[in-house]
Amino acid sequence: xxxxxxxxxxxxxxxxxxxxxxxxxxxxxxxxxxxxxxxxxxxxxxxxxxxxxxxxxxxxxxxxxxxxxxxxxxxxxxxxxxxxxxxxxxxxxxxxxxx
Amino acid sequence: xxxxxxxxxxxxxxxxxxxxxxxxxxxxxxxxxxxxxxxxxxxxxxxxxxxxxxxxxxxxxxxxxxxxxxxxxxxxxxxxxxxxxxxxxxxxxxxxxxxxxxxxxxxxxxxxxxxxxxxxxxxxxxxxxxxxxxxxxxxxxxxxxxxxxxxxxxxxxxxxxxxxxxxxxxxxxxxxxxxxxxxxxxxxxxxxxxxxxxxxxxxxxxxxxxxxxxxxxxxxxxxxxxxxxxxxxxxxxxxxxxxxxxxxxxxxxxxxxxxxxxxxxxxxxxxxxxxxxxxxxxxxxxxxxxxxxxxxxxxxxxxxxxxxxxxxxxxxxxxxxxxxxxxxxxxxxxxxxxxxxxxxxxxxxxxxxxxxxxxxxxxxxxxxxxxxxxxxxxxxxxxxxxxxxxxxxxxxxxxxxxxxxxxxxxxxxxxxxxxxxxxxxxxxxxxxxxxxxxxxxxxxxxxxxxxxxxxxxxxxxxxxxxxxxxxxxxxxxxxxxxxxxxxxxxxxxxxxxxx
Numbered sequence: 177x178x179x180x181x182x183x184x185x186x187x188x189x190x191x192x193x194x195x196x197x198x199x200x201x202x203x204x205x206x207x208x209x210x211x212x213x214x215x216x217x218x219x220x221x222x223x224x225x226x227x228x229x230x231x232x233x234x235x236x237x238x239x240x241x242x243x244x245x246x247x248x249x250x251x252x253x254x255x256x257x258x259x260x261x262x263x264x265x266x267x268x269x270x271x272x273x274x275x
Numbered sequence: 276x277x278x279x280x281x282x283x284x285x286x287x288x289x290x291x292x293x294x295x296x297x298x299x300x301x302x303x304x305x306x307x308x309x310x311x312x313x314x315x316x317x318x319x320x321x322x323x324x325x326x327x328x329x330x331x332x333x334x335x336x337x338x339x340x341x342x343x344x345x346x347x348x349x350x351x352x353x354x355x356x357x358x359x360x361x362x363x364x365x366x367x368x369x370x371x372x373x374x375x376x377x378x379x380x381x382x383x384x385x386x387x388x389x390x391x392x393x394x395x396x397x398x399x400x401x402x403x404x405x406x407x408x409x410x411x412x413x414x415x416x417x418x419x420x421x422x423x424x425x426x427x428x429x430x431x432x433x434x435x436x437x438x439x440x441x442x443x444x445x446x447x448x449x450x451x452x453x454x455x456x457x458x459x460x461x462x463x464x465x466x467x468x469x470x471x472x473x474x475x476x477x478x479x480x481x482x483x484x485x486x487x488x489x490x491x492x493x494x495x496x497x498x499x500x501x502x503x504x505x506x507x508x509x510x511x512x513x514x515x516x517x518x519x520x521x522x523x524x525x526x527x528x529x530x531x532x533x534x535x536x537x538x539x540x541x542x543x544x545x546x547x548x549x550x551x552x553x554x555x556x557x558x559x560x561x562x563x564x565x566x567x568x569x570x571x572x573x574x575x576x577x578x579x580x581x582x583x584x585x586x587x588x589x590x591x592x593x594x595x596x597x598x599x600x601x602x603x604x605x606x607x608x609x610x611x612x613x614x615x616x617x618x619x620x621x622x623x624x625x626x627x628x629x630x631x632x633x634x635x636x637x638x639x640x641x642x643x644x645x646x647x648x649x650x651x652x653x654x655x656x657x658x659x660x661x662x663x664x665x666x667x668x669x670x671x672x673x674x675x676x677x678x679x680x681x682x683x684x685x686x687x688x689x690x691x692x693x694x695x696x697x698x699x700x701x702x703x704x705x706x707x708x709x710x711x712x713x714x715x716x717x718x719x720x721x722x723x724x725x726x727x728x729x730x731x732x733x734x735x736x737x738x739x740x741x742x743x744x745x746x747x748x749x750x751x752x753x754x755x756x757x758x759x760x761x762x763x764x765x766x767x768x769x770x771x772x773x774x
Binding site for chain 1: 304305306310311312313319320321322323324325326329331337338339340341342343360362367369370371417418419420427428430431432433434435436437566568570571573575576577578579580
């Protein structure tokens with residue numbers, strides 16, 4: 177019983193900017209199904225008196241004072257970039273539809 | 276689609292607007308939201324970045340306590356409830372201005388909710404309800420290359436500076452504001468003005484719209500005046516001055532009315548406001564609603580501000596603008612509309628400073644709302660941008676009170692001050708503007724005026740003292756307005772009626 181459809185996988189792939197072939201859609205749909213099914217088992221033991229949680233640690237308010245710390249040197253920053261220009265990161269055209 | 280644009284006055288007879296405002300405020304913290312990089316404006320590109328704000332693998336964010344405090348103080352000043360427990364969330368999207376491919380924001384658990392702020396317009400109070408105040412991080416800045424004048428359309432590539440990425444950004448969202456009718460554009464402007472003044476008073480941001488530390492998105496919809504159902508809204512972005520907040524609402528109301536009049540429907544979309552033309556153009560359509568896949572930020576633990584902390588922050592709130600206005604209004608003895616006119620002209624600080632420099636409130640008000648407002652208007656400047664200080668205005672008022680200059684001479688002295696000739700005292704001395712009340716010096720001019728108009732002199736001698744006005748005028752002309760008119764009149768009557 178598939179709980180995730182091919183269309184949903186295609187949608188997620190688009191959102192994640194992943195190129196996925198038709199054949200892969202079937203494979204991933206099946207694999208994701210198994211993953212979701214495994215995680216869903218948590219629901220079998222969860223009771224009403226156990227609130228949902230997003231963090232494993234019972235810790236709150238981890239803050240730092242508003243103080244400066246050294247930044248990186250620009251050469252170092254741009255060294256890892258595929259392309260740089262005028263001290264900035266150079267990125268490909270953002271819009272597909274040149275007017 | 277060649278819909279005819281209706282004039283605004285016509286639009287509001289048939290349609291009722293609902294507006295909503297989303298305001299982004301860059302906080303004035305020293306360091307960024309989740310790392311210790313500097314937030315200062317105007318640095319060389321990519322010199323205020325580190326592994327955290329560049330989203331390098333393995334780098335972990337830690338929230339800035341100063342930013343949290345500032346946001347709670349904003350919430351308190353806007354009469355909000357402060358969450359006792361909330362989380363940050365990841366907003367996932369691909370755009371080069373966020374190096375992580377997500378923005379840390381807040382989603383369904385904002386830090387502050389359900390507040391309000393009252394704005395006053397021409398003696399009427401409009402209560403603007405605040406939906407939420409949440410904290411997020413600002414994005415980087417893109418420079419588009421190869422297209423026309425830096426536009427993204429037609430660009431061959433873009434260059435990104437991440438100095439701004441990660442600066443704490445507070446988003447303040449109003450509930451929909453209905454029922455303001457024809458005043459909707461002015462209410463929108465008054466709200467953003469009030470918000471700016473509150474934020475400035477709190478000292479949490481430098482709130483400079485022209486530098487982007489205060490940015491506004493304006494939602495507008497129209498429905499027919501008798502309709503219970505609100506229309507489809509658009510969101511206008513890029514509204515970067517107080518004046519443009521008003522213009523953006525007005526132009527969008529006119530545009531939507533034309534669409535509806537043509538029997539078409541308004542499309543829910545993002546529109547971009549253009550400062551020069553005052554018009555907006557369509558941006559991306561909301562029909563293909565963006566799927567941000569928000570989820571709780573796993574790298575940051577929840578935030579649970581203790582009640583004691585919140586109360587301690589409440590204790591740090593300064594006198595807020597509305598309270599201050601009430602206090603000043605009472606001490607200056609002004610009516611509601613008088614006070615609103617003064618506040619809307621941006622003259623509050625200036626008048627207060629002028630009074631502090633020794634001028635009576637009425638004189639200070641008269642100068643700033645009268646002559647100085649007119650001159651600011653003519654020069655296309657805000658009042659505060661005129662090259663004259665409150666202390667100089669107080670000095671000028673003092674010269675008038677002391678009888679050393681009359682109103683006309685005072686205005687000439689003011690021209691000198693604005694032209695950079697020095698203080699009012701200095702201009703009066705340099706230009707020789709002081710009133711001549713020395714009876715000896717004026718005697719000759721009076722004698723000449725009487726000699727030049729024997730018929731009028733005869734009338735005055737005959738008991739028609741009212742006719743002396745013409746002689747006073749002649750003396751004033753002869754002395755180029757510098758004579759003390761009261762003294763002149765006394766001299767004339769003394770010469771013509773004491774026989």
